[in-house]
Amino acid sequence: MRWWVRVTWDLGHDVILVDNDQAKLNALKTGDVPIHEKFLPELLLRHRDRKLTFSDDLNHAVRASKAIFIAVGTPPTEQGEADLSYVESVARSISGAINGYKVIIEKSTVPVYTSDWVRKIILRNAAAPDSFDVASNPEFLREGTAVTDFLYPDRIVVGADSGRSASVLSQIYAPLTDGSYYQRNDAIPAPDRAHIPPQLIVTSAKSAELIKHASNAFLAMKISFINAVASICESVGANVQQVCQGIGTDSRIGPRFLNPGIGYGGSCFPKDLMAFRAVARECGYEFRLLDEVMRINEEQRQRFLRKVRTALWTLRGKRLGVLGLAFKGGTDDIRESPAILLVQALLQEGCQIAAYDPAAAERSRAVLNSSMEFVNSPYEAANGADALLILTEWEEFAALDLDRLHKQLKYPIVIDGRNLYDPDVMAGHGFTYYSIGREAAMPLTTVNGAVTPARKIRKS
Ligand code: UGA
Numbered sequence: 001m002r003w004w005v006r007v008t009w010d011l012g013h014d015v016i017l018v019d020n021d022q023a024k025l026n027a028l029k030t031g032d033v034p035i036h037e038k039f040l041p042e043l044l045l046r047h048r049d050r051k052l053t054f055s056d057d058l059n060h061a062v063r064a065s066k067a068i069f070i071a072v073g074t075p076p077t078e079q080g081e082a083d084l085s086y087v088e089s090v091a092r093s094i095s096g097a098i099n100g101y102k103v104i105i106e107k108s109t110v111p112v113y114t115s116d117w118v119r120k121i122i123l124r125n126a127a128a129p130d131s132f133d134v135a136s137n138p139e140f141l142r143e144g145t146a147v148t149d150f151l152y153p154d155r156i157v158v159g160a161d162s163g164r165s166a167s168v169l170s171q172i173y174a175p176l177t178d179g180s181y182y183q184r185n186d187a188i189p190a191p192d193r194a195h196i197p198p199q200l201i202v203t204s205a206k207s208a209e210l211i212k213h214a215s216n217a218f219l220a221m222k223i224s225f226i227n228a229v230a231s232i233c234e235s236v237g238a239n240v241q242q243v244c245q246g247i248g249t250d251s252r253i254g255p256r257f258l259n260p261g262i263g264y265g266g267s268c269f270p271k272d273l274m275a276f277r278a279v280a281r282e283c284g285y286e287f288r289l290l291d292e293v294m295r296i297n298e299e300q301r302q303r304f305l306r307k308v309r310t311a312l313w314t315l316r317g318k319r320l321g322v323l324g325l326a327f328k329g330g331t332d333d334i335r336e337s338p339a340i341l342l343v344q345a346l347l348q349e350g351c352q353i354a355a356y357d358p359a360a361a362e363r364s365r366a367v368l369n370s371s372m373e374f375v376n377s378p379y380e381a382a383n384g385a386d387a388l389l390i391l392t393e394w395e396e397f398a399a400l401d402l403d404r405l406h407k408q409l410k411y412p413i414v415i416d417g418r419n420l421y422d423p424d425v426m427a428g429h430g431f432t433y434y435s436i437g438r439e440a441a442m443p444l445t446t447v448n449g450a451v452t453p454a455r456k457i458r459k460s
Contacts, residue, residue, distance in 0.1 A: 009051040010043055010151065010188070011175040016061040017054050025054045036332040036359045039147040039188050046186075058090075062097035067168055069137070070094075070118075071107040080274030082111055091118045095125035102132045103165045106205075107139055109212050109272055111279040115159070115205035133165035136205045138212035143266065144330030145191070151181065152194040157201050159208020166202050173200060213276040217290060220269045222257045224296035230260035230437025231303065240437025241419065260436045262342065262391060262417035263300035265327035267335040270294075301338055304417050305345055307434050311387055311413050316350035319410070321381035324392020324418075325357040325364040332359035334367065339391035342417075343368060356381040358394055379408050387413035390420055402429040412443065 072086035136159035141149040160166035175181040179197040230240040248255030280287035327337035398420040423441035426433035
């Protein structure tokens with residue numbers, strides 16, 4: 001089960017977390033936090049063995065609970081559809097343990113109609129029709145900030161086809177929607193832009209299922225859109241950051257998820273876009289827009305590789321420092337990480353790579369070529385390198401000591417796939433600096449004692 005998706009125990013509920021992976025359960029029972037997630041260690045410490053218990057006994061957990069959240073994985077099949085076999089198997093097991101009215105809630109990202117199927121499976125396994133309801137309660141949590149995203153959501157979506165199940169779910173979230181959670185002294189601190197109290201949106205189960213897929217597809221589309229705009233900026237010498245500011249301040253568009261980069265990755269967007277396209281096709285609609293979003297995303301990595309070639313000419317034997325392996329900052333997750341895919345491509349081209357990631361090195365070791373070096377700081381990664389590549393938007397990579405970095409590099413070339421620095425500042429510190437959707441900047445030079453402005457290179 002994806003056990004981290006909910007921190008309902010911090011809302012005062014008693015939660016039994018069920019998993020069939022004994023090693024995972026044992027680790028959790030002893031206080032181990034197997035993923036990098038802000039505030040999770042504190043919350044586990046607060047609630048473990050009190051509001052939160054762990055078990056491999058699904059029957060007992062179902063009997064003891066009114067609401068049962070299904071949060072199993074829905075990995076992609078070879079055809080790109082969501083594999084729902086884990087959902088089905090859990091639904092079957094739940095049906096045998098129903099001992100009174102239960103709400104069975106889909107938390108996993110699933111295609112529209114899954115709630116109908118879960119209902120059918122449970123009925124097929126002899127549960128009485130009025131002994132349960134199936135509801136959809138999609139999550140919009142981002143890895144790395146899942147705890148605050150849960151406690152300070154923009155909205156809570158409850159997809160319930162009966163008043164009874166809508167009421168159970170509304171009660172579960174009441175401490176958030178009535179604002180009482182936020183009055184507590186021990187509440188997890190609010191992030192910027194928190195909507196307090198959050199809005200509760202009650203929809204049909206099918207609408208809720210679609211809201212989840214449509215939200216992720218829209219966000220991915222926003223990223224591909226700005227990456228496509230960034231490519232045009234590079235061709236004409238415009239600055240994508242200025243374009244983002246200009247379009248993002250339109251409240252109808254908004255500034256978030258408009259950061260250009262090396263493309264989106266992770267365990268959600270790539271998988272969910274494919275699944276959404278498959279669902280649409282099954283319903284008789286060819287969602288070609290999604291194909292284009294995926295194509296632009298793939299192309300963005302190729303463009304970055306071309307940028308590295310432009311900066312270094314040939315790649316074989318070049319030593320590269322790499323900052324970041326996780327699919328984004330703030331997590332140790334490397335699933336579908338564009339950083340990993342780029343490092344693999346560069347290794348294949350014969351580059352020597354020294355990489356640093358604050359959290360994802362261990363996981364990366366398992367998938368990357370053993371010839372690769374994992375180091376313990378950004379400066380070690382830069383040491384003696386022909387160029388430094390920034391591939392993940394970790395906050396600490398945006399606050400490097402630039403003079404120290406300059407001294408470490410063999411050639412002061414930085415290729416930034418996340419636009420963490422101002423090109424003029426980098427040029428002022430003596431770097432040749434390539435980024436996304438902005439002209440490359442060359443070091444400032446002094447002519448007869450006067451400093452000339454940073455020279456910009458077009459079509460980086
Ligand atoms: C995403 C959604 O943001 C969550 O709302 C959703 O709940 C989750 O998927 C899910 O379905 O479980 P997550 O995969 O954790 O969350 O990561 P994001 O923060 O959305 O980032 C995804 C990718 O897009 C990363 O590779 C990130 O670097 C990239 N990105 C993000 C950009 O390139 N530009 C941006 O402006 C934002």
